[in-house]
Amino acid sequence: MANSNDKSGSDVTPQTKVLHLGRAPAEQHGFVNTPVYRGSTVLYPTLEKLKTRTQPYTYGRRATPTTNALEQAITELEGGATTILTSSGLAAVSTALLAFVQSGDHILVTDSVYQPTRAFCDKLLSRLGVETTYYDPMIGGKIADLIKPNTRLIFVESPGSQTFEMQDLPAIAQIARAKDLWLLADNTWASPLLCNPLKLGADISIQAATKYIVGHADAMLGTVTANARASRHLDNAKEALGTCPGSEETYLGLRGLRTLDVRLQRHMVSALEMARWLEARVEIARVIHPGLPSHPGHAIWKRDFSGASGLFAAVLKPVSETALAAFLDHLKLFGMGYSWGGYESLVIPFDPVPYRTATKWTDAGPALRFHIGLDNVDDLKADLAAGFARMGSA
Numbered sequence: 001m002a003n004s005n006d007k008s009g010s011d012v013t014p015q016t017k018v019l020h021l022g023r024a025p026a027e028q029h030g031f032v033n034t035p036v037y038r039g040s041t042v043l044y045p046t047l048e049k050l051k052t053r054t055q056p057y058t059y060g061r062r063a064t065p066t067t068n069a070l071e072q073a074i075t076e077l078e079g080g081a082t083t084i085l086t087s088s089g090l091a092a093v094s095t096a097l098l099a100f101v102q103s104g105d106h107i108l109v110t111d112s113v114y115q116p117t118r119a120f121c122d123k124l125l126s127r128l129g130v131e132t133t134y135y136d137p138m139i140g141g142k143i144a145d146l147i148k149p150n151t152r153l154i155f156v157e158s159p160g161s162q163t164f165e166m167q168d169l170p171a172i173a174q175i176a177r178a179k180d181l182w183l184l185a186d187n188t189w190a191s192p193l194l195c196n197p198l199k200l201g202a203d204i205s206i207q208a209a210t211k212y213i214v215g216h217a218d219a220m221l222g223t224v225t226a227n228a229r230a231s232r233h234l235d236n237a238k239e240a241l242g243t244c245p246g247s248e249e250t251y252l253g254l255r256g257l258r259t260l261d262v263r264l265q266r267h268m269v270s271a272l273e274m275a276r277w278l279e280a281r282v283e284i285a286r287v288i289h290p291g292l293p294s295h296p297g298h299a300i301w302k303r304d305f306s307g308a309s310g311l312f313a314a315v316l317k318p319v320s321e322t323a324l325a326a327f328l329d330h331l332k333l334f335g336m337g338y339s340w341g342g343y344e345s346l347v348i349p350f351d352p353v354p355y356r357t358a359t360k361w362t363d364a365g366p367a368l369r370f371h372i373g374l375d376n377v378d379d380l381k382a383d384l385a386a387g388f389a390r391m392g393s394a
């Protein structure tokens with residue numbers, strides 16, 4: 001259900017599209033933005049309409065003009081056939097997986113996957129009789145060796161959560177297509193502006209819209225976009241599971257979209273500068289940012305992505321817990337907390353050792369994940385430099 005006055009023809013760039021998709025001022029009395037439609041019940045004017053459901057909106061859970069606007073915008077940006085919205089990024093992941101699996105299936109999931117995705121596979125899918133094998137994110141086309149007769153799908157997330165391994169999506173897609181498997185990609189790090197997994201051969205692209213699309217740390221939201229061959233499965237899952245986000249959250253997704261490109265450009269430039277600055281610090285053992293030539297997946301990033309977002313990791317040389325706390329506890333601009341993708345800068349320690357099963361994490365020092373927000377980079381460097389000084393004297 002496209003907005004008929006939509007000015008976002010496919011002849012313009014994505015940078016312009018994010019400004020125009022999903023809104024039709026002429027249909028809203030000239031107001032620039034699509035309003036927040038709150039609603040459950042939709043009234044039918046006649047018995048015939050009720051029986052045939054031949055009106056654009058039938059029930060609040062299925063669609064409102066607000067949800068349609070965001071779905072349409074994301075579909076266009078991801079280059080897909082259909083999009084569903086969910087109440088969180090994790091709900092987008094779980095809905096997407098449930099759309100394809102059945103009891104007795106086997107699935108292949110990257111070892112670098114977002115940890116709650118892993119928990120969903122281990123704790124819920126396993127109960128439904130779906131077996132998960134985690135694979136080395138760098139496996140590429142060799143994933144063919146892990147495919148069993150009952151393998152249903154491959155799940156990729158590139159770069160990986162926390163550890164930022166780059167996956168060779170086109171190579172994996174070639175195998176998936178040859179073996180008639182579904183290929184699902186969590187595209188949250190890049191957003192639809194910096195990578196389009198569907199164009200690289202995936203069937204499904206997932207966004208934790210909570211992150212860059214909402215962009216202000218003020219709402220939970222998820223999106224799942226399917227190509228034509230996968231869309232029926234996704235629509236059926238949405239109908240069966242009843243997934244739908246709140247009206248305000250949907251609106252905040254639409255609003256975030258308008259500044260997504262300018263925010264990402266700033267996140268990219270600042271994060272690359274901070275990554276290079278950290279790489280030169282004596283306290284740092286290594287920086288893990290796909291946009292740096294030192295990253296083992298740098299060539300894949302250059303080939304498949306049109307930019308980088310603000311999230312990367314750095315490993316410290318071994319320090320005591322007290323010294324680490326001295327660094328983290330008194331930062332003024334960097335907050336410590338989960339999630340990312342908002343305007344604010346964040347840092348959080350992580351340890352992949354307890355949950356990885358297919359790959360080994362061998363770094364000796366503590367690992368930190370940085371989200372570089374929209375702050376001035378000189379201010380951010382000063383904040384971290386003061387932290388390193390505290391760490392040194394702890």
Ligand SMILES: *Cc1c(COP(=O)(O)O)cnc(C)c1O
Nearest residue numbers: 088089090114186188208210221
């Ligand atoms: C945050 C995140 C999610 C989950 O999103 P929520 O909105 O927090 O549920 C899923 N995948 C990735 C890669 C994420 O970073």
